[in-house]
Amino acid sequence: MFGFLMGEALRDLRRAGRVAVSAILLVTLSLAALGGFWLVSANLDRAVGRWRDRVRIIVYLKREPAEADLPQLLERVHAVPGVASAVYVSRADALRALKQVLGKDAAVVDSLPTNPLPSSVEVTPAATAATPSAAHQLVERLEALPEVEEVAGGVDWVERLSQWQRLLTTIGLGVGAVLALAAILTVTTATTLVVHARRRETEIMRLVGAPELTIRLPLLLQGMLQGLAGAVLALAALSAMYSVVAPRIEPLVSLTLGLPRLAFLTPLNLLALTLAGALLGALGGWLARGGREA
Amino acid sequence: MIELHRVSKVYAVGPVKVPALCDVSFRIDKGEFVVLAGPSGAGKTTLLRLLYRAEPPSDGEVEVFGQDVGTLRRAQVAALRRSIGVVFQDAKLLPVRTVYENVAFVLRVLGTPRRDITARVFDALRVVGLSSRAQAYPAQLSQGEAQRAALARAIVRKPPLLLADEPTGSLDDAMAAEVFEVLRDIWTGGTTVVLATHQRRVAVALRRRTLALEAGRVVKDEG
Numbered sequence: 201m202f203g204f205l206m207g208e209a210l211r212d213l214r215r216a217g218r219v220a221v222s223a224i225l226l227v228t229l230s231l232a233a234l235g236g237f238w239l240v241s242a243n244l245d246r247a248v249g250r251w252r253d254r255v256r257i258i259v260y261l262k263r264e265p266a267e268a269d270l271p272q273l274l275e276r277v278h279a280v281p282g283v284a285s286a287v288y289v290s291r292a293d294a295l296r297a298l299k300q301v302l303g304k305d306a307a308v309v310d311s312l313p314t315n316p317l318p319s320s321v322e323v324t325p326a327a328t329a330a331t332p333s334a335a336h337q338l339v340e341r342l343e344a345l346p347e348v349e350e351v352a353g354g355v356d357w358v359e360r361l362s363q364w365q366r367l368l369t370t371i372g373l374g375v376g377a378v379l380a381l382a383a384i385l386t387v388t389t390a391t392t393l394v395v396h397a398r399r400r401e402t403e404i405m406r407l408v409g410a411p412e413l414t415i416r417l418p419l420l421l422q423g424m425l426q427g428l429a430g431a432v433l434a435l436a437a438l439s440a441m442y443s444v445v446a447p448r449i450e451p452l453v454s455l456t457l458g459l460p461r462l463a464f465l466t467p468l469n470l471l472a473l474t475l476a477g478a479l480l481g482a483l484g485g486w487l488a489r490g491g492r493e494a
Numbered sequence: 495m496i497e498l499h500r501v502s503k504v505y506a507v508g509p510v511k512v513p514a515l516c517d518v519s520f521r522i523d524k525g526e527f528v529v530l531a532g533p534s535g536a537g538k539t540t541l542l543r544l545l546y547r548a549e550p551p552s553d554g555e556v557e558v559f560g561q562d563v564g565t566l567r568r569a570q571v572a573a574l575r576r577s578i579g580v581v582f583q584d585a586k587l588l589p590v591r592t593v594y595e596n597v598a599f600v601l602r603v604l605g606t607p608r609r610d611i612t613a614r615v616f617d618a619l620r621v622v623g624l625s626s627r628a629q630a631y632p633a634q635l636s637q638g639e640a641q642r643a644a645l646a647r648a649i650v651r652k653p654p655l656l657l658a659d660e661p662t663g664s665l666d667d668a669m670a671a672e673v674f675e676v677l678r679d680i681w682t683g684g685t686t687v688v689l690a691t692h693q694r695r696v697a698v699a700l701r702r703r704t705l706a707l708e709a710g711r712v713v714k715d716e717g
Binding site: 414 | 568572589
């Protein structure tokens with residue numbers, strides 16, 4: 201029975217002709233737009249995640265603590281709510297790190313009469329302190345410690361990156377939704393033509409007492425086939441675009457966002473896009489008018 | 495098998511009410527061959543449409559197989575129609591399918607197992623004398639052959655009731671005779687047949703029970 205209904209659906213698809221092709225192309229466009237934004241957004245999300253992990257708050261100390269006081273100081277810093285870990289960086293350690301950063305220009309540091317760098321405690325915020333307001337509160341708490349001269353750092357810029365990512369996701373969903381609506385309407389138009397073309401079949405089916413589902417299913421299936429074809433084309437286009445564009449922009453992305461490689465959509469994402477295509481098509485097929493006369 | 499109690503049907507054409515059937519009552523028993531005779535507009539087609547529940551009566555009760563068809567829901571209507579074969583003046587064959595495919599189409603939409611379809615289609619084609627034309631397309635058939643193909647499609651499910659609405663209306667006498675012969679064969683096979691025709695001489699020639707309709711009323715029930 202399913203084979204017969206699928207055969208009817210394929211026959212209907214051929215009948216719809218150019219309108220069906222338009223519908224397939226619109227599904228392709230909408231899913232390619234959705235998938236494209238999703239791809240960019242997912243990579244931005246990865247960058248945000250990586251940068252969140254790397255966020256450090258530097259607590260500069262008024263004076264270098266005595267070695268005996270150090271464990272107690274670290275314990276008090278660790279006890280501040282929102283602190284995940286705390287590492288002491290002595291003035292000598294800070295100077296060594298600076299030399300490493302300067303590389304071949306490190307000799308400049310040797311010409312200094314004294315070490316100008318303060319000792320500090322490098323604080324990794326807990327996940328609960330990753331939002332701008334929580335990070336701000338954490339900074340205020342750390343500043344309140346008597347040994348502290350100044351507190352530097354925060355999550356504001358990471359949050360801004362995250363906001364960009366959310367904005368991009370919203371734009372992607374908006375563009376995808378508009379194109380998806382156009383795709384549904386086109387599938388509906390194609391199916392309406394099919395309904396008109398197969399009115400004799402429908403008449404015979406009703407006359408012999410075919411169940412309503414058997415009458416409607418070929419329409420639903422041909423809509424679904426249009427959606428699936430559109431989804432497959434969209435995934436092929438996305439994959440081709442990724443393989444061409446990604447190698448060219450990866451150095452720039454690595455420099456600006458710190459992502460060594462751009463990731464393609466996951467198999468689950470691809471499955472979701474394919475199902476979305478099938479669903480768009482099925483909805484268009486189901487909404488077609490004229491299939492329910494007595 | 496069929497019982498009508500004071501059935502009326504009125505169509506509303508804008509504000510105007512047009513009566514198609516007025517206070518019609520009769521009974522048809524299983525195994526009968528009944529001719530509905532009358533001129534165009536007498537209400538024959540409307541009466542047949544009420545029997546296979548293409549529309550409900552405006553008043554009265556239409557009983558088919560013991561069910562009041564006026565009160566049936568969509569799924570029940572479909573179930574009722576699975577027991578009724580219907581043919582029209584226009585054979586209503588699907589033009590892009592062969593005779594075989596047209597007849598098989600009915601079985602396929604009703605979920606008949608694939609292995610049974612070929613045998614049943616050829617059984618039906620044999621009854622109407624079209625076995626040799628199975629692979630012909632409707633455009634390649636004469637009008638008489640097309641009507642016989644429509645009959646094969648109507649009987650392929652072996653329905654206990656066959657409704658024929660002017661099946662010979664557009665045929666010449668020779669072709670009409672062929673169709674009547676087929677209808678007679680179907681009837682002798684045990685199927686109850688209700689045949690609507692405006693050709694008075696057909697009704698007379700068939701020598702079966704005849705319900706004469708005029709202006710929506712049964713004016714004679716004889717034979």
